[in-house]
Amino acid sequence: MQAQNQPAFTVSDIRVEGLQRISAGTVFTYLPVEKGDTLDRSSSAEAIRALFQTGFFSDVRLERQGDILVVVVTERPAINTITLTGNKDIKSEDLLAGLRNIGLAEGETYNPLALDRVTQELIRQYNNRGKYNASITPSVANLDRNRVDITITVVEGKASRISDINIVGNEAYPEYEIRKGWESGTTNWLSWYRRDDQYSREKLSGDLEKLTNFYLDRGYVDFNVESTQVAISPEKRNIFVTANIAEGEVYTISSTKVSGDTILPIEDIEKLVILKEGDTFSRRLVELTTDAVIATLGNIGYAFAQVNPVPDIDREKRTIGINFFVDPGPRVQVRRITFKGNVGTSDEVMRREMRQFEGAWFSQAAIDRSKIRLQRLGFFEEIDIETPEVAGQPDQVDLVVNVKERNSGQFTFGLGYQQNFGLVTTIQLVQNNFLGTGNRVSLSAQNNSFSNQFSLGFTDPYFTDDGVSLGYNLSYSDYSYSNRDANLAQFDNAVAAGEVILGIPLTETDSISMSLGIDRNQISTDDFATPPLLIDYLVDALGDRARFPQFHVPDDTDPNTPIENDDADPTTTDPLTLGPNRRWNVNAWRLKTGWQRDSRNDFLMPTRGTLHRIGAEFVLPGSDLEYYRLTYVFENYRLLKPWLGLKSALDVGYGDSYGVTKDRNCRVYDDFGNIVTGATQQCGMPFFSNYYAGGPSSVRGFEINTIGPFYRFTDTFRQPIGGPFKTVGTFEFFFPTLFDNRSTRLSAFLDYGNIYNGVDEWEAKTLRISTGLAVQWQSPMGPISISYALPLQRERTDQVERLQFTFGGQF
Structure with a gap:
């Protein structure tokens, strides 16, 4: 019999029936009736209401057996699985997280009302995205053991x-x-x-x-x-x-003033007010003024400073007066700086880049600079700095630096293919953050159809606590002219070198560097393959060298040849014949120095900032050849829109000889590679230090190293020989938000450049110009770049290559 329809009675015991998953204890927790209570119509209704409100049950009845209260329930089914299909605009994990927040998740109790709310919410979200044709169809499949599977089918439709x-x-x-x-x-x-x-x-x-x-x-x-x-x-x-x-009418400024506790002299704050009497009112300039005052106070410790512009509007005169009321709040110190997420990088490496210090007054400028310095390390994909208040200490904050590390090192062993160098065999170990110390260690051995290379390097960026860096490099490379795809003059060049590098920071953005090294350059030429003007340079500047190999004239098996000239006769006395090869060893002491100003905001993918780099390289007196090279590199990044940025870059290089080398006379060749009889000139910078242009990392759309002077062997075969003066640049529009991954970037570029035999040859009309699209990806295996370019300004004989790619860097 139904307990709620019976006269009131005293409950002697309570029994629960119909439970499957839910324990009886859970029911007793929510049931507002206990043994000894009197149950009447009112308390029966309250008990049923309380159990329904739990959401666990689809039906609740109260029955009476004598003085025993029997609670009969029908449980709602449990959700076995939730499946989403058809959703593209909204990710499944985001949707499931939202469903979980309202109790619609696997293992939870199924509530049809909750499913209806989800349907309406999804429709609303798709409508907000302009998809008014979207439809949401939920379906529920009953399973054994009182379970259900829920499937939500989404048909997004097309956006309006x-x-x-x-x-x-x-x-x-x-x-x-x-x-x-x-x-x-x-x-x-x-x-x-x-x-x-x-x-x-x-x-x-x-x-x-x-x-x-x-x-x-x-x-x-x-x-x-x-x-x-x-x-x-x-x-x-x-x-x-x-x-x-x-629209209304235009208002002008009648007066401006600063009031409140300005901390600094009021005249210093007044200098920050942009608007002046008689100016047209501008809310943007009001906001810039308040931001400037807040930033100024924030940089001296007032982290919570506020500036409230109070307007005084005269609608008849169409004027407005503004009173900037300054409330500095308490002066704040940074109590503690903590780092999170740096699993492989030690705290010390990050702490030495911080410009906000523990125990110092809070400075927003110092915090912003610290973030940029951490980004420029190249160790982290994401950096976020929080400043939570210290509980109970309104004048203190903590600094929490959250980072997400990127792979700063790699070990590679394998085979690959590069567009210009063919099959590449590489063993490479590079660790930019060795054992989390911030030191850079590199070891590389590489072989391809053009060269063999080996290098070993170590750099300690904080050799001293002041940030003086010290590095060492050892390298050996053997370049062969046998591969014409490299587009270099055909001579063998084997270089063994070592150097010590010192870097000294001057300011936050400025530094100077110096290096001293020694190298031995072994150059081998072939009279049949190496351009004569290169061989003549070596002969004129260093003196001739013996040819090799040496051999006798072979037996020509001609019976008419006199016996004294026949190699078959062991007593022959005919002279040796010399081969076409010659070899020069060029030893050099090399001094490099440079100045750099770098305000870029990121190491790999900058979006803001500027780089200036001026370098000078001197091959010192006492070397076999004496010459110098001067370089200037400029890069500027700025965001034109949140989705569009611009990179402007220029790379200029110039070299010449001096001293003993300058005093020597070299033969002269014309533009067609013909020697000018009887003419000589001072020997310039050696050809093996010439600049080259063209290719994926220079002027895209032209074959690598093909822009500039060349030697023509025949009408169809020529060898680029480079030159002592280089002008290369680019304007590149990039789209930083096109990909979710910050390591990937699409760009549209305009490249220009050329190589010249001297500064006086430079003319704008001789520049090679190309335009196209490029994709850069900082992959875990190294940087990858693919470009497609169309030459806009070129000569008929230029070698064009529209599709180009590079994979990884070179030592």
Whole structure:
């Protein structure tokens, strides 16, 4: 019998029936009736309500057996699995996380109401993304043991496109001007990338805020967006947006003043106020003023400073006075700096890059600089700095540096292929953060059809606590002219070298470097393959060398040959014949020095900042050849839009001889490779130190090393020989937000450059120019770059190569 329909009685015992997964103890916890209580209609209804509210049961009944209360329940089924299909715009893991927050997760109790709420929420989210045709279809499959499988099928459909945006009421400015910078727009040629023609309520709200800012920045204090209408076509594919505005009148500044506790002398704060009496009001300039004051106070410890601009509006005179009220708050010290996420990097390596110190006054500028220095290490993919307040200490904060490490080292053994060098065999160990110390260790052995290379290097970036770096390099390379794909003059070049490098920081962005090294360069030439002007340079500057190999004239088996000239006769006395090869050993003491200013914000993929590098290399007196090389490298990165950046770069190099080498006379060749009879000139910089241009890392779209002077053996075969003066540069537009991965970047470039025999030969019309697209990827195995370029300015004889790629770096 139903207990709730019976007269009141005293409960002597309670029994629960129908439980499968839920324990009886859980029911007793929520049941507001205990043994000894009197159960009547009111308390019965309350008990049933309490058990229903748990969400565990689909049915609850109270029955009476004598004075025993029997609670009969029917449990809701448990969710066995949740499956999502068809969703692309919203990731499954994000959706499942949202479902879990409302109790719809595997192992939880199934509630149909919760599933209905999920359906409505998904429809709302897709509508916000402009997909009004989206449909959400949930299905529930019953299983044994009171379980269910839930499947949510999503049909996203296509996003509705904005067909028209109409602004009504604008008189002072045309619509195209006030809509600059909007995220919403009608379909255009960039919509495939920017997706600006896809309607979104959030984007439209942001654009209307930009509209308000546009007018407030131009003095329209009374500007107002009176209404907005969004209409959708019957087929739900086209969106029509209309905004009605009231511009109002332009206001000017009647006065500005600074009040409150300014900490610094008030005249110093007043210098930060951008707006002056008589200026047109601008909310942007008001915000820049408040930000400047807050930043100034923040850099001397007032981390929570606030500046409240208080307006005094005179609507009759159309003027506005502004009082900047300064509330500095407490002066804050940094109590402790902690690092999180640096599994392989020691705290010391990170701490020495910090410019905010423990126990020092808080400085936002020092914190920002610390982040940039950590980014430029190249050890971390992500860096985030938090400043939580210390509980109970309003004048103290902690600094928490959260990092996500990237692989800063690699060991590679394998075979590969490079476009210009063919099959490559590599054994390479590079560790930019050796054992977490920040030291760089590199060991490499590489073989390809063009060269054999070996190098060993070590750099300690903090040899002293002041940041003086010390490095050592040993290397050996053997370049062969047998591979014409390298596009270099054909001579063998074996170089063994060692050097010591010292780096000295001057400021946060400036440093100087010096190195002293010794090298031995063994050059082998072939009279039949090496351009004569290169051989003649060595002969004129260093003296001739014996030819090799040496051999007798072979037996020609001609019976008419006199016996005295026949090698078959052991008593022959005919002279030796000399081979076509000659070899020079060029020993050098090499001094390098340079100055660098680097304000770039990242080591691998910078988006802001500038690099200036000036270098000088001197082959010192006492070397077999005496010469120098001067270089200047410039790079500038800036964001034009959040989705678009610009890299501007220039690389200029110049070299010449001096001293004994300058005093020697070398033979002269014309532009066609013919010797000028009787003419001589001072010997210049040796050809093996010449500059080259063209290729994936220079002027893309041209074959590697082919731009510049060359020696023509025949009409179809020529050898690039480089030159002592280089001018190479680029303008490259990059898209930093196109890929979710910060290690991948798409760019559109315009490259230019050429190599000359002297500064006086430079002419703008002789520059080679190309344009194209490139993709760079900082892969775990090394940097990969692929480009496709079209030459815009070239000579008929230039060697074009549109598709180019590089994989990894070279030692």
